[in-house]
Amino acid sequence: MRFGYTLMTEQAGPKELVRHASAAEQAGFEFEVSSDHYFPWLDEQGHAPYAWSVLGAVSQVTERVELLSFVTCPLMRYHPAVVAQKAATVSLLSDNRFILGLGAGENLNEHVIGQGWPSANVRHEMLSEAVEIIGELFDGGYVNFSGKHYRVDSAKVWDLPQRRTPVAVAVSGKQSVERFAPVADAMITTEPKPELVRWWDEERTQVREDSTRKFAQLPVCFDPDPAAARKRAHEQFRWFSGGWKVNAELPGTAAFAGATQYVTEEDVAASIPCGPDAEPIVEAIKPFADAGFTDLALVQIGGQHQDGFFEFASSELLPALRKAYG
Numbered sequence: 001m002r003f004g005y006t007l008m009t010e011q012a013g014p015k016e017l018v019r020h021a022s023a024a025e026q027a028g029f030e031f032e033v034s035s036d037h038y039f040p041w042l043d044e045q046g047h048a049p050y051a052w053s054v055l056g057a058v059s060q061v062t063e064r065v066e067l068l069s070f071v072t073c074p075l076m077r078y079h080p081a082v083v084a085q086k087a088a089t090v091s092l093l094s095d096n097r098f099i100l101g102l103g104a105g106e107n108l109n110e111h112v113i114g115q116g117w118p119s120a121n122v123r124h125e126m127l128s129e130a131v132e133i134i135g136e137l138f139d140g141g142y143v144n145f146s147g148k149h150y151r152v153d154s155a156k157v158w159d160l161p162q163r164r165t166p167v168a169v170a171v172s173g174k175q176s177v178e179r180f181a182p183v184a185d186a187m188i189t190t191e192p193k194p195e196l197v198r199w200w201d202e203e204r205t206q207v208r209e210d211s212t213r214k215f216a217q218l219p220v221c222f223d224p225d226p227a228a229a230r231k232r233a234h235e236q237f238r239w240f241s242g243g244w245k246v247n248a249e250l251p252g253t254a255a256f257a258g259a260t261q262y263v264t265e266e267d268v269a270a271s272i273p274c275g276p277d278a279e280p281i282v283e284a285i286k287p288f289a290d291a292g293f294t295d296l297a298l299v300q301i302g303g304q305h306q307d308g309f310f311e312f313a314s315s316e317l318l319p320a321l322r323k324a325y326g
Contacts, residue, residue, distance in 0.1 A: 001289055001325040003318060004031035004297035006070070006217060007054065010040035011236065012303035014049040014057070020306050021058040025065045027314040032058070033070030033101070033217070033297045038077065038109040041239040043253045047303065052086050059094035067098045070217070070297065071170045071188060073105025075123060076113055080130035081155045084137035091161040101188055101215070102131065103170035106248045108256075117249070124179060125149060131167065131183055138164050168215060172244055174199055182206065186213040190244060192287035201292075214293045218284060219272050221301040222309045222317075226275035232302050233272050234265040241267060272301070276312075278320040289325050 005024035007017045021032055036051040055067060067090065074083040087100040104123040111117060118126065129147040136143045137157045145152035168186035171177045177196060181187070181203035189196055197214055204212060219237055223229035238260040239247065250256055273280035281298075288296050300309040 001285075001293065001321075002030040002295045003321050004033055004065075004068075004295060005029040005313075006297045006299040007032055007034040007058070008299055008303075009035045009037055009047060009049055009051050009054065010045045011047055011301070012306075013047055014054050016303060016306075017049070017054050018057045018061055021065075022061040023306070023310045024313075025062045027310040028318045029065060029313070031066035031068065031295065031297070032062070033068040033215075034058070036069050036072045036109075038112050039253060041108070041247075041253065041256050042236060043257070044235050045303075052090070055090050055098075056093055059090060059097070062094075062097075065097065067094055068168065068215070069099075069101045070215075071101040071103035071168075073110060074102055074130040074134065075105055075118075075126045076110045076115060077105075080133040080150060081137060081143075081152050083130070084134040085157050087134070087165050088138070088157050088160050091163070091165045092159055096161050096163040099166045099168055099186065100134070101168045101170065102127065102134075103188070104176075104248070107251045108247075108253075111251050117251070120248070122149075124176060127169070128179055131169065131180065134167065135183065138167075168213070171196060171200070178203055184212070186215060188215045190217055192216065192291045192293065194291040197292040213295055215295045215297065216288050216293045217297045217299060218281075218288070219299040219301055220281050220284075221272055221274040222276065222312050223274070223302075223305065224276045224308070229274035229276075230265045230269045232305070233274050234263070234268045237272060237301050238263040238268055241271065278312075278317045281317060282320050282324050285321065285325065 034051050037048050074080040091098040104127050107117040126149045129150050142154050142156045166185035168188050169180040169184040170188040177199040181200045187200050221229040221233040239256045241263050273284050
């Protein structure tokens with residue numbers, strides 16, 4: 001299993017994120033993923049810089065780590081033809097270290113353009129068309145497309161990398177796996193469900209014989225003081241308890257605050273490893289390893305609490321994870 005670091009745009013500004021990216025590479029992480037938000041989940045997080053500017057800068061201060069958007073929604077706020085152009089540019093800037101992570105998005109971020117929020121089934125239809133458009137543009141040449149949700153008129157990405165940019169798609173159940181496994185290069189999800197991996201591999205074998213990477217993510221809250229870690233995790237990450245079916249629908253930070261007003265520190269600490277020790281994190285990753293995930297990105301909670309985490313990761317956490325999961 002490979003271990004990555006999350007550039008969480010909801011909890012740090014752009015300059016801090018670029019510095020964190022360099023430090024994470026030096027600490028020994030193998031890849032870095034960036035969220036792509038217009039809003040934070042909660043007011044307490046306090047940030048939402050433009051992820052693609054950050055990724056461009058990160059490509060210049062790192063040399064080894066893979067970079068992923070985790071995930072970009074190519075449905076409303078971004079047209080898929082523009083996403084293809086952005087992804088190709090970051091691939092070139094990073095010398096082919098970029099993977100384009102795509103998903104069906106959240107109301108939290110997409111409502112800002114004032115066009116309403118489609119149902120989940122419609123969003124999956126839109127994402128299917130978007131993946132098709134992006135793939136055709138990655139093929140090179142001019143693209144014309146007329147679908148149910150999108151039109152593309154004689155578009156072309158003029159600067160393409162020599163290596164085709166891989167596309168990873170976020171899935172949550174059998175329907176989304178059946179739709180996207182045949183056309184994606186990798187899988188992204190947030191829960192350690194073995195059936196997602198099994199379904200993905202079954203769908204893949206029907207179209208190709210190659211295995212693909214499966215990415216997941218785990219929030220942690222390292223702090224020398226366990227009480228401080230639990231308090232910070234509750235303050236900034238209680239939204240995580242809602243699950244993605246709920247999180248995709250709520251329209252703003254006030255809604256997330258209201259929906260989580262009765263979530264306690266104990267509730268959060270039961271699902272997020274909090275404190276100074278590596279062992280709880282090692283144990284929390286076991287379900288992902290057992291399920292067959294190949295890559296896991298850690299989120300260190302608290303934008304001002306990254307430096308100590310990098311020291312901890314380098315000296316204790318990453319050695320323990322590699323010993324446990326190879």
